[in-house]
Amino acid sequence: MKIGFDNDKYLSMQSEHIRERIKKFDNKLYLEFGGKLFDDYHASRVLPGFQPDSKLQMLLQLKDQAEVVIVISAEDIISNKIRGDYGITYDLDVLRLIDAFQEVGLYVGSVCVTKYAAAPEVEAFEKRLNSLGIRTFRHYKIPGYPNDVARIVSDEGYGKNDYIETQRPLVVITAPGPGSGKMATCLSQLYHEYKRGVKAGYAKFETFPIWNIPLKHPVNLAYEAATADLNDVNMIDPFHLEAYGVTTVNYNRDIEIFPVVNAMFELIAGKSPYKSPTDMGVNMAGNCIVDDAVCREASRKEILRRYFKCLCEQKITGTVKETERYKLELLMNQADLTVGQREVEKQAHARSESTGGAPAAAIELPDGTVVTGKTGPLLGAAASALMNALKVLAGIPQETDLVSAASIEPIQTLKTNYLGGKNPRLHTDEILIALSSSAASNEQAAAAMHQLPNLKGCDVHSTVLLSGVDTSTLNRLGMYLTCDPVYEEEDRKYHKQ
Structure with missing residues (x-):
C-alpha cells in the first residue's frame, strides 16, 4: 500500500x-x-x-x-x-x-x-x-x-x-x-x-x-464522519x-x-x-504527512466506510439514525463522494447480477486488481472472494482447488448435523482453517496461506450484510469491509447474524 x-x-x-x-x-x-x-x-x-x-x-x-x-x-x-x-x-x-x-x-x-x-x-x-x-x-x-x-x-x-x-x-x-x-x-x-x-x-x-x-481536508472530514453520532463539528x-x-x-x-x-x-x-x-x-x-494525495484518497474511502456502517447498523438494529446519516451524507457531498463509484463496489454488483442476483463480494488488491467471489454450494461469497484473492496474490490459477470438496464436506456435516447450523456453506474463518490443514501437504495451499498478510489494508465490498463471523475475520486480517444494507433473505422476519 x-x-x-x-x-x-x-x-x-x-x-x-x-x-x-x-x-x-x-x-x-x-x-x-x-x-x-x-x-x-x-x-x-x-x-x-x-x-x-x-x-x-x-x-x-x-x-x-x-x-x-x-x-x-x-x-x-x-x-x-x-x-x-x-x-x-x-x-x-x-x-x-x-x-x-x-x-x-x-x-x-x-x-x-x-x-x-x-x-x-x-x-x-x-x-x-x-x-x-x-x-x-x-x-x-x-x-x-x-x-x-x-x-x-x-x-x-x-x-x-x-x-x-x-x-x-x-x-x-x-x-x-x-x-x-x-x-x-x-x-x-x-x-x-x-x-x-x-x-x-x-x-x-x-x-x-x-x-x-x-x-475541509478529507482527513479532517473523516474525523467528523467518525464522530457523526456525537455531532462534533470542525x-x-x-x-x-x-x-x-x-x-x-x-x-x-x-x-x-x-x-x-x-x-x-x-x-x-x-x-x-x-x-x-x-x-x-x-x-x-x-x-x-509526506504524500497528501495518498492521505486524501484514504480519508475519502473512510468517509464512505462510515456511511455504509451507519446504514448497516440502522438495518440490523432497526434504530433510525437520521441525524447521523444526514451528517454523513453532507460530508460525502463535501468530499465529492457517491455510493457505487469505487471499483470494488462496481465489480461486486456486476458479479451478483451475472449470477441472477445471488450474493457476491469483491476485494481490491494492493496493485488495484479486483477479485470477486460468489455464493456457491461450498462457500459463502466472502469466503470465495478471499480464496480467489489469495490465489491471485500467490500466482495460482483460479481453477486450482486449494481445499478439496472432500475436505469441505465433513466440515459441512459437522455444522449442520451436529452443531445445529442451517447454512452449510463455509464462512471465512472456516475456509481459512481448512486451508491451513491442506497447507501441511499441499505446497500451493501453503503458498496461499503465506499471502494472508498482503490482504491488510485491502478494500472489501459485499452486496449483502455479512455474518458477525465473516466481519470479525476480515477485520482481524486488517481488511476494510463495507456491505450493502441488505439481508441475503430480505423476506425473513428474524435475521440471525
Whole structure:
C-alpha cells in the first residue's frame, strides 16, 4: 500500500514537542490524552503509514518521565457503560488499560473516580484496585460546572477534590472513553499544584482534527464522519485567528469551552499560558504527512466506510439514525463522494447480477486488481472472494482447488448435523482453517496461506450484510469491509447474524 505518513518522523517530533512543553512549566505537565492510545485504527486508515500503536510508542520514548493516571466517571461504573469496540464495561476496561500500560513498561500511578457518588459498585471497584496495589482518588461533582468559574476554582470546588499524588514530570491523563472527566481532572490538579507552589502546566493531545491542514481536508472530514453520532463539528479556531492572524482548525467543543478554561487558568495561575484552543494542543501529525494525495484518497474511502456502517447498523438494529446519516451524507457531498463509484463496489454488483442476483463480494488488491467471489454450494461469497484473492496474490490459477470438496464436506456435516447450523456453506474463518490443514501437504495451499498478510489494508465490498463471523475475520486480517444494507433473505422476519 502507498504510504502517506512518516511514522518515524512522527514519533521523534511528537515526543520532542512534549518535552519542550514540559520545560515551559515548572517541570510538571498534565497531558490530557484524547482518542485511543492503543489500536488507533482510524488514524492508520486515514493516514497510511501511521501505526495503530504510534501514540503508545511515542509515550514509550518518554517513559522515564511519564506516569499514567486513568480517570473513570462513577456514573459510568454504576450504569455499567459498555465500550462499543471491545464490548466490555468501562470499569473492566480500566483494568485492561492498567495491564496494557504495565506490560510495556509504563508506570500507572493511580486511578481517579470522577463525579464521585457513594454506591456499592463504586466502592467494590475501588477495593479491587486497592487490592491490586493501585491507589484511587475521588473527584466530586461541582454545582454550576463548567460555567460558575469562581465557585469551581475555590475551596468549595476543586478544593474538595482529592489531590492526586504524582511523582514524575509528565502526567498522562487518559480514560476508557469520552465524558470521563479528563480535562476537569487536569485543571483540578493545576489548582492543587499552585496551592502547593508548583507552577504546573496543562496541554491536550488529540490527533484529530489536524490543526494545520485545511478545514475541509478529507482527513479532517473523516474525523467528523467518525464522530457523526456525537455531532462534533470542525471549525476555524477564532481565538487563534484573532491572536495570531493564522487560520487553524479545532473542533466545536474545545472552542466553546475555551473562554471558561481560560478564565479558570487566570484564577488558578494569575494569567493564562494560552491564547487559543490550538495553543493548548501538542499534536504534530500534520507535519508528518509526506504524500497528501495518498492521505486524501484514504480519508475519502473512510468517509464512505462510515456511511455504509451507519446504514448497516440502522438495518440490523432497526434504530433510525437520521441525524447521523444526514451528517454523513453532507460530508460525502463535501468530499465529492457517491455510493457505487469505487471499483470494488462496481465489480461486486456486476458479479451478483451475472449470477441472477445471488450474493457476491469483491476485494481490491494492493496493485488495484479486483477479485470477486460468489455464493456457491461450498462457500459463502466472502469466503470465495478471499480464496480467489489469495490465489491471485500467490500466482495460482483460479481453477486450482486449494481445499478439496472432500475436505469441505465433513466440515459441512459437522455444522449442520451436529452443531445445529442451517447454512452449510463455509464462512471465512472456516475456509481459512481448512486451508491451513491442506497447507501441511499441499505446497500451493501453503503458498496461499503465506499471502494472508498482503490482504491488510485491502478494500472489501459485499452486496449483502455479512455474518458477525465473516466481519470479525476480515477485520482481524486488517481488511476494510463495507456491505450493502441488505439481508441475503430480505423476506425473513428474524435475521440471525
